[in-house]
Amino acid sequence: MARIIVVTSGKGGVGKTTSSAAIGLGLALKGHKVVLIDFDIGLRNLDLIMGCERRVVYDFVNVINGEATLNQALIKDKRVSSLSILPASQTRDKDALNKESVGKVLEELGKTFDFIVCDSPAGIEAGAMMALYYADEAIVTTNPEVSSVRDSDRILGMLASRSRRAELNLEPIKEHLLLTRYSPKRVEEGEMLSVEDVKDILSIPLLGVIPESQAVLKASNAGEPVILDTESDAGQAYQDVIDRLLGETVEFRFLVAEKKGIFSRMFGG
């Protein structure tokens, strides 16, 4: 059975879409069949990050309305054949989705894919609720700052009360904490919450810590998910996330600021 994973946060701009793209592609690179769904109807972004924006013909809403079949709307990734993308509609709004039809689409996708990664819109309204409703697992994307942490806390409350699993009294959604834009240097200077602070407040298991990196912006603009940039620390951190999602125990990296060597200090490197 397919694992339905929602990437959510409450707050906007914390890296949901970047993480969805990296995680979807990372899982596919490991040989799994993955579909990435953009639930952000009206603010279509995932196709840009994935670099397939020019290949969108039909979208999620067309499928919901029966105007296109799933196969017509799914876009196969050019880099990894086991990855497909179901783009959002740019011209509609979030009311275009309803629980029943979304459920049917997910059920259909579940027949062919191992992983269904749902990129949630920000907020706690209908769109975000729709993205998390059918989830088996949730990756709660959080920046190390107070407002993001509080919004994540709110979303965790929703996951525990408003999802299908909660409504049917099934085993609760498995929650993962993904800390993004983490800067060990700023944590040391006391400007940023530390991993421990966030873990203490949210008290859910940590899935990964993605360091603040120039590579992320570059990757987004190029339409090449950052996980492909194996040289960058962010790319490597996402790689660790994939391994942990697949059940491996991987030590956390990039949690402390790099110490400058004596030579670079002497020569002002």
Next chain:
Amino acid sequence: MADASIEFKGSSFTLSVLHLKSSELADIRADLTKKVAQAPDFFYLVPVVVNIEQLSCSIDYQAVKALIEEFNFTFVGFTGAVTKEQRFHIRELGFSFVNTAKANVPPKSTIAPKSEVKETAIEAPKVVEHLYTDKVHRGQIRSGQQIYAKDQNLVIIGSVSAGAEVIADGNIHVYGSLRGRAIAGAKGHHKAQIYCQNLEAELVSINGNYWLSESMEEHWGSPAFIHLTDTELTSSKLI
């Protein structure tokens, strides 16, 4: 013929008697407010008999009872040397008329048994302590969530996040960090308390008295409990 399960006996109690000197309800209310404010703890649920002897004209008995109960007294009945008609009227309204030893006691046959029954009933309020059961919640209370333990204590095995709200008519126990709001004794229970393993609350309130986080500096970030002395909130170290 002995009754096995019950027995009526006359006992004497010391009761608070409220002497009304004016039939103007607004005046009574104003003076009561002042009096009760001096020691709310002392008057809480105290049984009270209202003496109407000094009143020159009649008064709305039902309104008097309501007023007394509004201040959290336990209303017992009326007393005083009054006319037979007045006494009859009071009883007709469903209130008991309590005779004092000094009052002109009418023929025993009519009143005495009734007043004896009443005296036994007087004991009741002393026994009715706040015996709340517990509502237990396992897991964290997240931001935006609200939990209310109606007529119960609230026990939370987990933390209360900032932006969450826990409310109980009894006490609140948090086995974790209290970062949100905690409102104990919500229905007016003066002796309610709030316990937590880590005090970092946005707001705590007991019986309508509240503190914002700035007042919690003394035990901030440590295990503490909050309780009420006469009118003020106080925090104490838990361990």
